[in-house]
Amino acid sequence: xVQLVESGGGLVQPxxxxxxxxxxxxxxxxxxxxxxxxxxxxxxxxxVSRINRDGFSIGYADSVKGRFTISRDSAKNTLYLQMNSLxxxxxxxxxxxxxxxxAESGLLYxxxxxxxxxxx
Amino acid sequence: xxxxxxxxxxSGSPGQSVTISCTGTSSDVGGYDFVSWYQQHPGKAPKLLxxxxxxxxxxxxxxxxxxxxxxxxxxxxxxxxAEDEADYYCYSYAGSNKFVFGTGTKVTVL
Numbered sequence: 452x453v454q455l456v457e458s459g460g461g462l463v464q465p466x467x468x469x470x471x472x473x474x475x476x477x478x479x480x481x482x483x484x485x486x487x488x489x490x491x492x493x494x495x496x497x498x499v500s501r502i503n504r505d506g507f508s509i510g511y512a513d514s515v516k517g518r519f520t521i522s523r524d525s526a527k528n529t530l531y532l533q534m535n536s537l538x539x540x541x542x543x544x545x546x547x548x549x550x551x552x553x554a555e556s557g558l559l560y561x562x563x564x565x566x567x568x569x570x571x
Numbered sequence: 572x573x574x575x576x577x578x579x580x581x582s583g584s585p586g587q588s589v590t591i592s593c594t595g596t597s598s599d600v601g602g603y604d605f606v607s608w609y610q611q612h613p614g615k616a617p618k619l620l621x622x623x624x625x626x627x628x629x630x631x632x633x634x635x636x637x638x639x640x641x642x643x644x645x646x647x648x649x650x651x652x653a654e655d656e657a658d659y660y661c662y663s664y665a666g667s668n669k670f671v672f673g674t675g676t677k678v679t680v681l
Contacts, residue, residue: 486670488617495574495675496609496617496660501668510668513572546616555664557607557622564616 453477453560455547460565467537467569473530473547473562481505481525484550486558487532489543489567499545500532503554515541537569575600575661575673582679583651591676593644593661599671601642605664608637608646612657620659621646648678656680 459471473485487499500521501510509521520533530547544566548558576594583589593600593608600606606624609617619628621637624644636647644663648655661673 488672495658496611496662496672497574498662498670498672501670508668510670512669551619551622551628553623555603555605555670557605557619557628557662558609558617559619559622559628561616561618 453549455549455560455562457545457547457562457565460545460567462568462570463537464571465537465539465569468533468535469537469567471532471534471545471547471565471567473532475528475530475549478549478560480523480528483552484554485521485523485530486548486550487521487530488546488548488558488561489541490546490564491540491543494543497543502530534567537567539569541567542569543567572665572669572671575663575671577659577661577673577676579674580677580679582681583648584681585651585653587651588647588649589651589678590645590647591659591661591678593646593663593673595642595644595663595671597642599663599665600639600644600661602666603664604639606637606639606644607662608635608644609660609662610655610657611660617660651680653680 544564551559
C-alpha cells in the first residue's frame with residue numbers, strides 16, 4: 452500500500468524557517484516525480500513545487516521561488532521542503548503527492564497534509 | 572501563473588448530470604494534454620479522477636469523464652450520487668516545470 456506521511460509542520464513567526472518532510476512507503480520512491488501542494492484554510496489547492504526522480508530537475512511556483520527549496524533523499528525514501536522567509540500568506544495545509552507514473556500526467560497519491568501556521 | 576478559472580458552484584439532482592468547465596490559456600490547458608481533475612471531500616486529501624484530459628485511474632467510475640477544447644477543459648459527472656457532493660479542481664501543466672490548479676468548484680447534490 453502506498454503511503455505518504457508528512458511531518459515537520461507547526462507554528463512559526465513571520466520571517467522564520469521550517470522544514471517539512473514526507474516519508475514514502477509502498478513503492479519505489481526513486482522512480483517517481485514528487486510534488487508539494489498547499490491549501491490555505493478554506494481556500495483552493497495551489498501547486499508549490501516539483502522534483503524529478505534524481506533531484507536535478509526542479510520547479511517552483513512564482514510565489515515561493517527563492518524562499519522554498521525542494522529536495523529528496525532516496526536512501527531515506529523522503530521528500531523535503533525547506534521553507535525560509537516565511538510569510539503569513541504561507542499559512543496552509545501542505546500536502547506531498549506522487550505522480551501517476553508519467554511526469555506531467557497527474558497526482559495519484561497524496562499524504563494527509565501537515566499544517567503550517569505563520570503568525571506572530 | 573494565474574489560477575485556471577472554474578465556476579464557483581454547480582448542482583444537480585440525484586441521477587442527473589453536471590459539467591464543470593476549466594478555462595486557461597494556450598500556455599497551460601490549451602498547450603498540453605496534461606489536464607487532470609481532483610475531487611476533495613471536506614477534511615480529506617484530494618483524489619485523482621481524470622488524468623491526461625480523459626483517462627481514468629483504476630477504480631474511478633466511468634460516470635466521471637473529461638474532455639478538452641482549445642483552452643477549456645471539462646469534467647462531466649453523470650448519474651449524480653450523494654457522495655459526489657464535494658469540491659472539484661482542475662490542474663494543468665503550464666510549461667517550464669510549472670503547474671497550476673483551477674479555482675475550484677463546489678458541487679451540490681440537491
